[in-house]
Structures are given as structure tokens and as C-alpha cells.
Amino acid sequence: MTKSRIILFASLVVALAVLANIVSTAxxxxxxxxxxxxxxxxxxRIIRDEFGVPHIYGTRDADTAFGLAYAQAEDDFATLQEVILATRGQLAAVRGADAAKTDYLIRLMGVWEAVEAGYDTKLSQTARDIAxxxxxxxxxxxxxxxxxxxxxxxxxxGKDLIAGFTxxxxxxxxxxxELTALFDGTPRELALRGDSALTFTDSKQPERGSQGVAIAPHKSTDGKTRLLVNSHQPLxxxxxxxxxxxxxxEGWDMAGATFPGSPVILHGHNRYLGWSSTVNKPDLVDVYQLTLNPQNDNQYLLDGQWLDFETRPAEILVRVWGPFRWTFSEPLYFSRHGPVLKLEHGTxxxxxxGMGEIRTLDQYLALNKASSMAEFEAALAIGSQPSINQVYADAEGNIAHYYNAMFPRRIEGWDWQKDLPGDLSQLIWDAYLPFSQVPATxxxxxxxxxxxxxxxxxxxxGPGQPLPQNFSPTMGIETGVTNRALRLRRLLSSTDKISKEDFYAIKYDVFYDEDLEAVKQLKAFIAKGKQELPPSLHAAFDLLASWDLGTQRDNRAxxxxxxxxxxxxDSRHRRDxxxxxxxxxxxxxxxxxxxxxxxxxxxxxxxxERGAKNWPLDGGPDVLRAVYTEENPEGGYRxxxxxxxxxxxxxxxxxxKVSSRAIHNFGSATLDESSPHYADQAPLFAEHQDRPVRLELEDVLAHASRDYRP
Structure with missing residues (x-):
């Protein structure tokens, strides 16, 4: 065979292999x-009000969930399908190698093993129908x-939606x-916005903060119960x-907000009660240092015995170029503790x-349908929500804060915030503390x-707050304080009664508190004077020294x-x-x-900024008027x-009787720049304005911009 024929034959084999790959991985x-x-x-029936907000009216709960999904797909289908692909561990098949770590994480966490094992037995029929x-x-x-x-x-x-919660x-x-810090000590997070959304990045991510405030009738000038729902998320x-x-x-009657891929309202209110969710971060992750058998690195020591790792492959389909994809396989290891990482500096x-937990939708449905404080607490007691604070208020005038989390039942005497020895089975917890032991006010x-x-x-x-001595250190409860918490304490306690106008003013407060560690450090810096600074910084020092701790639009310092x-x-603790x-x-x-x-x-x-328009803002990081910015690559502003x-x-x-007002940072049309609702709420948002939440069908119809059935 001549050289040219050999080359031709080899090229044909390669072409056939590529074609076979494209066909087999399509x-x-x-x-x-x-x-x-x-x-x-x-x-x-879906009725869009004058701001395009969907009001979903279904005969059954399942009908309403169907309508919610359809409306959300109309407004943000691209994000929905990204979420689904990530949840399935198939994001790399579309996005390429940058998403492979996310797909690996899905497999490492055992998300789909948990869903497949418990979908028909652990989840209620109602939850399955809604999903x-x-x-x-x-x-x-x-x-x-x-x-x-x-x-x-x-x-x-429906399994796709349940896996999303897990x-x-x-x-x-x-x-x-916590997981990625094990690799080299540098924490990496899943990106939450932009082109890198749902892939791992070491870039600083937007803050996931939030605040909730509830006011009892005896604290209000007009005897009303008030609730602020104010979560801070990427826009x-x-x-x-x-x-x-x-x-x-069937009794589902909620107003509020949700995320792409969530078939319930995550926080808001019904006729009887409401809640605001805020992120909490108790110590809920445990890392164990394993001892490997020197003769067999697929065995680890536990209670004096060498045990075999459970192993299975993590097969990840990755888009390489165009329609060409390749399946990469990495072994996964599991011990009695959980997933195992074999790294150069240890195992x-x-x-x-929340590992293996799939009942979260049942808990959220119970929260959505609760009609009293007792029912709300019974919903929280289901114990399938790994973390998240809830600030609560209801029509009876009750208010509460729940530091809600799935707290592992750990044994006393160990510092659970450090790595633990992996050879003691007594350190492998297998249950959670009951809801009655959750810190609450x-x-x-x-x-x-x-x-x-x-x-x-x-x-x-004053009295009624949880006391540290009543809670075990094994719970890893946070002790940090934010500027927003300091401001709320100061502003809410500065007057005997709070009016509606006071309530709004507190929410839109734009100042840093004198008790904030960062402010104390600033004052100490200013007290030293500028003599040790280079002359080029003297004018900036003087301007900084003149600052009144505010973030008003017209503030020049x-x-x-x-x-x-x-x-x-940005830190909840002092940084030196x-x-x-x-x-x-x-x-x-x-x-x-x-x-x-x-x-x-x-x-x-x-x-x-929204599209080609932008508006001036007040507020800043960790201010009650919370604003987190990045430099605009196309202009000097942030x-x-x-x-x-x-x-x-x-x-x-x-x-x-309940009533509410709300505002969204942009509008209901998340991605459609041609829609009148792409940015119709943005100027109101910038001006501290809001709009009525229309709760009655007659009111919705009187202001309807569209009325249709999918």
C-alpha cells in the first residue's frame, strides 16, 4: 500500500470515528x-398585570404549578434550561469543559442516587404531582x-425539580x-451570574445576603403587623x-418570589402569614482526615479495621467542539462518612x-399553605431545608425569627469546625437535632x-432572644454581626412606636453604624493623621476624614x-x-x-443599569439599602x-386583612429586551418606589395587560 493510500485510509478511519462519536453522543x-x-x-389561567407580573389561577395545585412554569419560561427560558442541565450533571455536554466541575460535583454529592432512591417513597404524591x-x-x-x-x-x-433542591x-x-478549599486551600464557588453562571470560579461572587424585619401591632403607631421581605441576591x-x-x-394562595426551577414561592405571604428568608451559615460541613492502608490505598481505617471504599465511575460527557463530544471518566470513592477526595496532601x-435530602419541596408546600404560627412551625419541623433564616409575621400579630437549619447531632467534646480524625465511627453523625432545639425569637x-x-x-x-449558653458549641452557630444588623438594632429601638413611614425609612437607610468594626478601624486610621502618608494621598485622606458614614447620591466623600x-x-468579623x-x-x-x-x-x-439605560443609586455593601457593584467595562461608573x-x-x-406592595429590580421580562416589562420597574427601584401587589381577581382583571391559557 502506498504512503498516500495509507494516509487516505487513516483519514477515513479518523473521519468515521469522529462521525461515530457524534452519532453516539448526540x-x-x-x-x-x-x-x-x-x-x-x-x-x-395566567393573567399578567400592568407590570407583566403573572397571576396564576388554577383549579388544582398542579394546574397552578404548570402555569407558573409556563409563565417563567416565557420570561426566562434560557436560565431555566441552564439550571436543569446543571442539576442533571449535563452542563458540560452543552457548555464545554468549563462546566465539567459542576457535573462532577453533582455526581460527588450523589444527587441523582438520592432522587432515584427516594422519589416514590420519601416524597408525597402532592409534591410529585406539582413537580x-x-x-x-x-x-x-x-x-x-x-x-x-x-x-x-x-x-x-418532576425528578429534575427535586434534584435541584438537593x-x-x-x-x-x-x-x-468548603469543598473546593480542600483541593489547595483556596475557596472557589459556583458562579451565580453572567456567562460563567453555574460553573466554578475563583472570582468574588455577588453577596448572598438579605434582611427581614417584623413589627408587632403594639410597636406600630396604627396597630398593624408589618413584615419586610428583602432578600439580597444577584440581579x-x-x-x-x-x-x-x-x-x-385547593388552597394555595401565595404572593412573593421564587427562583428559576422552583415550583413554589420561596418567600412572601399568603392571607394569614408571611416570611422573609435570609442566608445563614452555621457550621454544617464536616471534613474527616482518613488513614489509608499502606498496602492497599482503596481501604481506609475505621475503628481499628480496614474497610474498602465504595467506588463508582463519574462519567461526564463534555462538548469539545461543535457537535463533537467526549465522555471522560473519573473514579468516585465513598467511605462511611460520605464522598472521598484523594489529594496529594491527604485523603x-x-x-x-442535607446530603441525600429530597423532601424540601414538601416542606416549602407546607410553608406556602400554612395558616397559623403553629402550622408554620410544623412545616419547619419537617426538617428538610439545610439552612436559611426565616423572619415571620402573621394576621394574629405574632412575629418571630427562626435560625433554621438541619443541625447535625454531633457528640460533645470535639471542635467540629476543624478537620476530624476519620478512624472513629462515633464522629459519623447520622441524625439531626429536632426543630425544638433551633434558636428562635x-x-x-x-x-x-x-x-x-x-x-x-x-x-x-432585651428579653426573648436566644442566649449562647443555651446552645451546644457543636451546632456551630454564627457569632458575627453585620452593619445591617447594627443599624436595625439602633433604628428599631430608637423610638417607642414605628409608623409606616418609619418602616420604609428604616429599610432604605443608607448609613454605616458607628459600632461596625470597619468604622472603628477607619476612625483609628484617621486618628493617626496623615503625616505618615505620602503627600499624594493627603487630599484623599482629608476627604475620607470628612465622610459622614452615609451613601447618599449627592455625597461627595x-x-x-x-x-x-x-x-x-464585607466581613462579618474584624479583619486586620x-x-x-x-x-x-x-x-x-x-x-x-x-x-x-x-x-x-x-x-x-x-x-x-438595565440595557442601554442607567440610573443613579444610593446605598452600598452591607447597608440596609444594599447595593453591590462591579466596574462597568464599557464605562467608568460601577x-x-x-x-x-x-x-x-x-x-x-x-x-x-392583608395587603402588600413590592418592587423588582428590573421587571418581569427577564431576558426579552423588546418587552415593555424588561426594565419598567428599574427607575422605580432606583427611586425607592414600589407598586401594589394585587391580591383580588377583580383588581387583577381591572389592571390586566394580558389574559390567556397556555
Missing amino acids: PSKVELGPLLKLGEQYDV QAYADGINLYAAQNPHLVEDFVLPLT FKLPLFYGFDA TGPVAWYEARLHSE FAIRWA RNPPSGFVFNANNSPYLSSV AALAVLTLSPLI DVHISEELRAAQNYLQSAFSRIDPLYGEVMRH RNVAGDSYIMFVEWDKNG
């Missing part, structure tokens, strides 16, 4: 016909718009950062808020709160409760101050590794470069990317 063909008929199974109905709503929209659908997405099933909720208390992406109003003839096993004499991602030991003032202090402000003089120099250089002066108006620097997003003010009058 997604299965999905028949759209059955999906297009899914609407026939559900009786639901499938939500999946069907997305399926219908996708079938109607096949040009928008990525490979491997269709068809969705995967995502531990990330809120920082499981991903776009897989954990950005989507507003909806849900109603079914570690991991155990975390119920109806304190002060007449108010709050949480702003701070310790539960500061939830009000605030931009320099906030940029200088951000590394200190930050040099204020260096941060001051960097802030000065940025402002001089971008604005040709070091004292631009704060509102010129901090902007709320654009708002996280913080205040969906804000809801709820009140019950003396007769128990």
Missing part, C-alpha cells in the same frame, strides 16, 4: 407532538419554541466553597428573584447537612425581630470611602489583614482615572449587580 430525538398536548391536562406539572409547563413552552432549546434538555420530569440548597451555606442568573402570584382552588471524606417584648445575616443572638433587643472600606465592610492606606490609594486612582476627580457624586459612580432585588412590604390590619 442527544436522543424528542417527539414534540406529545409535549405540545400537555396543556390539555391542566386547567390554568411534574412544573416540568410539563416548561416542556410545553419548549415544544412551542424548539429553536430556543439546548441539546439534552427535553423532556423534563443540589442547590447546600450551596447557600457555602458547601461548594440576574439562576438565583435571581422572579415574582409571581399563585392561587388554586478526606466529607459529610454535610418569638414575640419578644420589644415588639420587633430582625435578621440581616447576623448571629441569632442579636435578633431584637462616599464613593472614595466605600471603595476604600469594602474589604472590611487589610491596609486602609493601600485601599485608599487604589480608590483614589480609580476615581481619578474614571471621573477625573476623587470626589464625584456618589450617584454618578454607583448606577443601576453597575449594580447584587443586593436589593425583590423587596416586599406586607401588613395586616387590626382585622387581619
